[in-house]
Amino acid sequence: MKRYEQRYGNRYGTPSRTPDAEPSGTRSGKQAGKRSGTARRVAVAAVVAGGLLLAGCSAGTPDSSRNGADKAPMRPAPAPPNPNGGPAASAAPDDGAAKDSSGDAQKHSQAVPSYLSTFALDVDTASYGYARRTLAGGRLPAADTVRQEEFVNSFRQDYPQPEGDGFTVTTDGARTDGEGIGTKSETNGDDKGGVKGTDSAGSWSLLRVGLATRSAQSGNRPPxxxxxxxxxxxxxxxxxxxxxxxxxxxxxxxxxxxxxxxxxxxxxxxxxxxxxxxxxxxxxxxxxxxxxxxxxxxxxxxxxxxxxxxxxxxxxxxxxxxxxxxxxxxxxxxxxxxxxxxxxxxxxxxxxxxxxxxxxxxxxxxxxxxxxxxxxxxxxxxxxxxxxxxxxxxxxxxxxxxxxxxDLRARDAKAQVAFDPQTVSEYRLIGFDDRTVANGDFRNDAVDGGEVGPGHTVTALYSVHLKPGASGHVATATVRWLDPSTRAPHEQSGTVEAAALTSPLWTAAPKRLQVDALAAYFADWLRNRGDADRLPGAPGLPALAEHATTLASSTEDPAVRELSQAVTQARHLAG
Structure with a gap:
């Protein structure tokens, strides 16, 4: 089973290490989870022996999900904490375990299979605002100032809100390849439109995990x-x-x-x-x-x-x-x-x-x-x-x-997405490069997460490669946070099925998902322009400009019109 680095080149450094390879003790205290350096782009391990454990909360039973996670059959989910206080328990991979870019199997006797993606929540928006200012001034922003998650965070979402503190979890997605607009060559560098990374052996999709807190009630916040x-x-x-x-x-x-x-x-x-x-x-x-x-x-x-x-x-x-x-x-x-x-x-x-x-x-x-x-x-x-x-x-x-x-609705909030190796062959988290958290630290409340206020939304997008003929469960997404007053831990989960990822993105997906995709793909172009390291399914800049114009008209949203203007400015500056 191929890792993302093997298919698209080893541009991301060494493969992601498991918690056993990178124990939480290597980074101390509250800062360990904030900024870990390079992003993790990983492939899902082959079928794991002995089955997979259902998530459990160290502080009791997680909150039930509005998306029906509590009624779903047993699926891959974040591993529960080790009762002895060590790293999270895990099932051992079989001979098809994820390999690094040299093809050697990871040599950790109890390695956690790489079907988990864990990160601290981020509600920053400064990167997008500064990029717009830079483009308006006649310059392309420096690549190291562009953070995809902050572009996506800058737009209104329509996720349902919880009744109290904490989060709702909303999951959906769409297919990003095979939409009849041509396939971009990965060898000639042509950036005239089309999609990148399509593969006849299965399909690339965009998976969205949306988290929302309850808006502030008039006159109801503390001094x-x-x-x-x-x-x-x-x-x-x-x-x-x-x-x-x-x-x-x-x-x-x-x-x-x-x-x-x-x-x-x-x-x-x-x-x-x-x-x-x-x-x-x-x-x-x-x-x-x-x-x-x-x-x-x-x-x-x-x-x-x-x-x-x-x-x-x-x-x-x-x-x-x-x-x-x-x-x-x-x-x-x-x-x-x-x-x-x-x-x-x-x-x-x-x-x-x-x-x-x-x-x-x-x-x-x-x-x-x-x-x-x-x-x-x-x-x-x-x-x-x-x-x-x-x-x-x-x-x-x-x-x-x-x-x-x-105000605050949640402290030290983290998310963990568990992909099903029966249906997913590869995935890549878009953005959150500096927010990754060791998988085993998801329930380690001494490791810092993100602080989230009322009415905030956090959107995590994944490029997901489904196996040929995939059906059924694709992933379980869980968010964990501490109550801002009592610091008691809580969790909420949602699941997504393969059927939710089959509609063509630009013609049949919800408009807000299209806006999120546009923002993420535009940020990806600004970071990697002229580079082979584009996201799977990412249109070229001319195609992005067309999608932006269409969405600005159909949504009648001033923020989307501003995004469309920014894409147009980038296209002119790129020549």
Whole structure:
């Protein structure tokens, strides 16, 4: 049975290691699951001996699924934790176990078959926002700033929401090959349209796993203590940068409730507390806060570390039971003095994050943007990032979208998808490259996951190669999270059958799935343009532009029209 690397080349490094090959002890504590480096693109192992175990929850029976997972027959699912506290139990593979790119079988006596895909949830959207800004400025974005999952996260979904905290799990998909638009040659580099990676021995499909939290109820969230850490360094003097931040702050001041509190810290060469934590209860308080914001001016160098540390110091002072405590960093991420790495900056605030549960929301601005630093700070600071380039986007972020960026529905959320080796020969997770978690750490709550607020959705897309004549069960998707208040673990699962993956993507699949596919394939083109390392079933840029135009018209969604404009801009820039 072939691995993805064997079929399309060994561009992804060595094959994915199992938990036995990479024990959780190799990466310590809460940071182990956040950023593990290279993405895992793996093939499903051959039929495993002795059967497969049904998922079990270490804290009790998982929640029943709205998709009927609780009524489904026994299928491959995440392996339950070892009762002795070691790695997750697993069935041993037979002689057809997954092989690495050299063809040698993995030499681990109790290796977990590679039918599991595990990752921390990610609700970031900054990569897409920054790509749009870059394209509008007449440049293609740098490949290392493009993250497929953040493109997909940027679009509205229609997943059902749960009644309480936690998630619903929705699964569906479509066929991506054999739609009558031609097959792209994998040897001549022709990128004039068509699909890539079709195979007569079975078919490629796109599998979607959609997770959704319940939206915020009007007037029903806990009080919030918001500490805004504002970059006023010399780089923010570029026309429009600091003005955009000030407009965003003004919108937030007006949108927060009387019982909420707000503090403002600025930083350039050093950090200043411009406003200690102040309750917004009266008109006079709001007026005083607006005056502080209006008086912000750019100064000199960028000591981002000093600003973040001062912001967390203010947030700790305001920490009290029943209050959501969040630091909001507004910056271009171009640190040039003091500590300039995410690890060093996070070391300064480790106690505040761990002991007080203070989360970080990063908001990027400017055409010159330190994407990697802002992403690492937010991800490892138990938060997420967004990017704004115009006043209307800033207003939406700090008004309509404010509850989703303040409150929490789930902590340390992870997903694990178990593919059925009877029906699936290969699969590839699209994106989440830096979010992979060791399969055996799925239920290790000491390993960090993602923090998810109300009304958020997370969409994971997989390229899946079904075996010829495949029918029945394809995969079981399980999400695990901790209650934001009690930190009790919960799980929810959903399943998908082969019949759900047979409709042609661009002509018969739901419009929202088509939009997700368009966003993912566009990000894939931006990352791998002119490269053989495209996703199976990925159309070329001209075909993507046609699909984008059609979807912009049929959905009548302004966000899809913006995506269509971005694809068109990329096509013109590509020549």
């Amino acid at each position: 919030a203590a918001m500490t805004f850490v504002v970059d006023v360094s010399g780089s923010m003097a570029e026309p429009g940068r600091l003005d955009l931040v000030k407009q965003a702050l003004g919108s937030s001041i007006d949108a927060l409730r009387p019982e909420d509190s707000l503090a403002i810290v600025t930083f350039s060469g050093e950090a200043r507390v411009e406003l200690p934590m102040t309750r917004l209860g009266s008109v006079e308080s709001r007026g005083r806060i607006h005056s502080v914001v209006d008086g912000l001016e750019p100064r000199d160098e960028t000591n981002l570390a000093a600003g973040v540390q001062a912001g967390y110091n203010e947030a700790v002072k305001a920490a009290r039971p029943g209050v959501t405590n969040r630091v909001v960093l507004l910056s271009d991420g171009l640190a040039n003095s003091g500590d300039t790495t995410a690890a060093a900056i996070l070391d300064r605030i480790g106690t505040a994050r761990r002991d007080h549960g203070i989360t970080l929301f990063g908001v990027g601005v400017s055409s010159q943007y330190g994407d990697k630093l802002m992403e690492q700070l937010a991800d490892k600071g138990d938060g997420h990032t967004s990017y704004v380039a115009e006043p209307e986007a800033a207003r939406r972020l700090f008004t309509e979208q404010l509850p989703a960026n303040v």
